[in-house]
Amino acid sequence: MDASERYCFNPVLKWNPQVEAYFVSAYGAEHFALISQALTRPSCYSCIRVNTLKSATDAVIDKLRALLGEKFHGLANGSSNSRRENGRDSGDHGGAVLGSSGDTVDPLKESLDSGLVSRCQIPGLEYVVLVRGSGPHNIDYGLNPDKPLKEVIVSRKCAESVLRGAQVYVPGVMACSAYVEKGDAVAVSVAVERPVPGGGWAIDVTRGTVLQGAQT
Structure with missing residues (x-):
């Protein structure tokens, strides 16, 4: 390949x-x-459930906005306001249609339009905070024919978490290129289960497998 x-x-x-x-x-x-x-x-957004016994939803939203930075918060609000000028949303939601057309109001769609971090407007779910994501983005792996790319293969469950923004930890690693050192940039690949002749599903590698790699 x-x-x-x-x-x-x-x-x-x-x-x-x-x-x-x-x-x-x-x-x-x-x-x-x-x-x-x-x-x-x-998904283009993440849901956070607020423990209202310990913190108010608005307080959590303020903390998240502070963590994400005023720059991103301003961009999100600016794009939201520009879409609302004519009372309609003409924004792009990554090709996903969240609400129906016409004048019917979709609470989830309205929540996502209110900014990068917002309170869910669905009745009964006011303790849920929505965080808007972005993408998909094109990734430049810096492929060089003379220098094989260093790679880490992770389990499917680990990969699903990575797609949601998580880091890769040792328990999720199934295989790794040789000569990987601290600070190296690596490509993260997923070992997807496949049907096996005896029935069931399995992957082609066992934990601790060393992939082909070049010494640095």
């Missing part, structure tokens, strides 16, 4: 044939293809 194809984020969702046939008949082939593609991308 070419390095440019290996080190990229272009996952394909594989369904059980019977399940796929059912959904295609229900949604249509084109709509179901869009659903399958959307499911390979992380």
Whole structure:
């Protein structure tokens, strides 16, 4: 496999044939293809549940905005206000339609439009804080034919957390390139389970596998 194809984020969702046939008949082939593609991308926002016994929702929002920085907060509010000039939202939400068209108000959509960090407007969920994300972004891996890329392969569960912004910790690492040193930039790949002849699912590597690498 070419390095440019290996080190990229272009996952394909594989369904059980019977399940796929059912959904295609229900949604249509084109709509179901869009659903399958959307499911390979992380959500454009994160939800945080506030323990209102210890802190108020607004206090948590203020702390998050302070952590994220006034610059990002200002950009989010500015883009939100510009979309509201005509009383309609014309912004791009990464291709996902969160609300219905027309004059029907979608509380979740309204929440996301209110800024980078906002309180959920759905009745009964006022203790939920929404944090808007961004992407997908193109990643430059700095591929060099004369210098193999250093790589760390992680478990699927670890990779799912990475897509949500988490760091990689030792328990999630399945394999690693040789000669990786502290401070090195590495590509993070995921070991996805595959069907095995005896039944069930498994990955092709065991914990502690050393990948091919070049000494630095």
